[in-house]
Amino acid sequence: xxxxxxxDNGVRILSEEIPHVRSVSIGIWIKVGSRDENDKNNxxxxxxxxxxxxxxxxxxxKKIAEELDAVGGQLNAFTTKEYTCxxxxxxxxxxxxxxxxxxxxxxxxxxxQQDLERERNVIIEEIKMxxxxxxxxxxxxxxxxxxxxxxxxxxxxxxxxxxxxxxxxDLLNFYQExxxxxxxxxxxxxxxxxxxxxEILKPVFGSLKSKGKxxxxxxxxxxxxxxxxxxxxxxxxxxxxxxxxxxxxxxxYVAQVINTVLGGGLSSRLFQEIRExxxxxxxxxxxxxxxxxxxxxxxxxxxxxxxxxxxxELIFKEIRDIADNGIAETELQRAKDQLKGNLYLSLxxxxxxxxxxxxxxxxxxxxxxxxxxxxxxxxVTNEDIRRVAQNMFQSNKFSMAAIxxxxxxxxxxxxxxxxxxx
Numbered sequence: 049x050x051x052x053x054x055x056d057n058g059v060r061i062l063s064e065e066i067p068h069v070r071s072v073s074i075g076i077w078i079k080v081g082s083r084d085e086n087d088k089n090n091x092x093x094x095x096x097x098x099x100x101x102x103x104x105x106x107x108x109x110k111k112i113a114e115e116l117d118a119v120g121g122q123l124n125a126f127t128t129k130e131y132t133c134x135x136x137x138x139x140x141x142x143x144x145x146x147x148x149x150x151x152x153x154x155x156x157x158x159x160x161q162q163d164l165e166r167e168r169n170v171i172i173e174e175i176k177m178x179x180x181x182x183x184x185x186x187x188x189x190x191x192x193x194x195x196x197x198x199x200x201x202x203x204x205x206x207x208x209x210x211x212x213x214x215x216x217x218d219l220l221n222f223y224q225e226x227x228x229x230x231x232x233x234x235x236x237x238x239x240x241x242x243x244x245x246x247e248i249l250k251p252v253f254g255s256l257k258s259k260g261k262x263x264x265x266x267x268x269x270x271x272x273x274x275x276x277x278x279x280x281x282x283x284x285x286x287x288x289x290x291x292x293x294x295x296x297x298x299x300x301y302v303a304q305v306i307n308t309v310l311g312g313g314l315s316s317r318l319f320q321e322i323r324e325x326x327x328x329x330x331x332x333x334x335x336x337x338x339x340x341x342x343x344x345x346x347x348x349x350x351x352x353x354x355x356x357x358x359x360x361e362l363i364f365k366e367i368r369d370i371a372d373n374g375i376a377e378t379e380l381q382r383a384k385d386q387l388k389g390n391l392y393l394s395l396x397x398x399x400x401x402x403x404x405x406x407x408x409x410x411x412x413x414x415x416x417x418x419x420x421x422x423x424x425x426x427x428v429t430n431e432d433i434r435r436v437a438q439n440m441f442q443s444n445k446f447s448m449a450a451i452x453x454x455x456x457x458x459x460x461x462x463x464x465x466x467x468x469x470x
Contacts, residue, residue: 072238091206228260276457289346
C-alpha cells in the first residue's frame with residue numbers, strides 16, 4: 049500500500065514502505081517534456097536536465113557525482129515527451145543525503161555560461177550518436193510522421209541547429225516557467241516511513257511558491273503517411289503503426305494484450321513467424337505506448353531490403369487476422385499470464401515501484417494496486433480483442449517510417465501502400 053501527502057503549494061509526495069530491503073529509491077518528477085516546447089526551443093527540456101548536473105552554489109559537478117558514489121548510491125535523470133525525472137537510489141541510512149543532493153540540483157543549479165557551452169557540445173555529440181543509431185532514430189521519425197505538426201511528434205533531444213541557438217536566458221526562462229511546485233511529484237519506495245520522508249522533504253520543497261505555465265496542447269490527430277529517411281545503412285529499419293490509446297482509457301489493457309500476442313515477446317506471433325520460421329529479420333517486435341491524451345501501436349523490424357515486402361505482408365496478415373478473428377483462447381490466457389508475471393516481477397525492484405508511483409500519479413492522479421491492474425487484464429475477452437483491433441487496425445489509419453537508401457525508400461513506400469490497402 050502507498051501513502052500520499054500533498055503540500056500546501058501543490059507538491060505531491062507518494063511513498064511505499066518496503067521494510068525488508070535496505071535501500072530507498074527516490075524520484076522527483078517534473079511535468080514538463082518535449083511536448084511543452086515549440087519549434088524554436090525543441091530540446092530545451094533535455095538541455096536543462098543536463099545542466100542540473102553541472103554544479104550548484106555549494107557543489108561542483110564533481111562533488112555531485114562523488115557524494116553518492118562514496119556511499120554506493122546511484123544518481124541519474126531522463127527526459128521524455130511529457131515529463132522529466134531525476135532519481136537516486138541509496139541505502140536507507142543515506143536517504144537525507146540523496147534528498148539534499150537532488151534538491152540542491154533542482155533548486156540551486158548555477159546554469160554557468162562556461163558549463164552551458166561544454167554541455168551544449170556534449171548534447172550535440174549525443175544527437176550525432178543518435179543519428180548513427182537507426183533502430184532508435186526511426187521511432188522519432190515515426191512519431192513525427194504519425195503526429196504531423198503536433199508537439200508529441202517532436203524529438204526529445206532536439207536538433208543540432210536548435211541546441212546551438214539556445215542561450216542561458218532561454219534555459220532560465222523555461223526553467224522558471226516549468227519547474228514549479230504544482231508540477232512536482234516526489235515518489236519513494238523502499239525502507240522509509242512516509243512520515244519520516246515528509247518530515248525531510250517538506251522543509252525543502254514546501255517553501256516553493258510560484259505557479260507554472262499550464263499545458264494547453266490539444267490531442268494529436270493521426271495521419272496516414274510514409275516517411276523514409278535517406279541513409280546508407282546495411283539494413284532497412286521500419287516501423288508500421290497506428291494511433292493507440294491514452295493512459296487512463298479502459299481499452300489500454302486490451303491493447304496491451306493484443307501487443308503481447310502480436311509482438312510482445314519471444315513467443316509472439318511476429319517473432320515466431322517472421323524470425324523463427326522464416327529467418328527474415330534479426331529483430332521484430334510490437335509495442336503500445338500511451339501518453340496523456342494519445343497513444344501509439346506500432347511494429348518495428350530491422351531487416352535486409354530484399355526481405356521488406358515479405359515481412360510487411362506477414363505483419364499485415366497477422367494484424368488483420370487478429371482484427372477479423374480475434375485470438376485463440378490459449379493465446380489469450382498466455383498473454384494475460386505473461387502480463388501478470390511481468391508486472392509482479394517488476395515489483396521486486398524498488399526502482400520499478402518508485403517509477404510506478406510517480407507515473408501513475410502523473411497521469412492518473414491515483415495509483416492502481418497491482419491486483420486491480422491484473423483484474424483489468426484478466427477481464428479482457430476475445431470480443432474486446434476484436435473490437436479494439438478493428439478500431440486500431442483500419443488500413444486508412446496506418447503510417448510508416450523507414451530508414452534506408454534513396455532507392456530503397458521509393459520501393460518501400462510503393463510496397464507499403466500496395467500491401468496495406470489489399
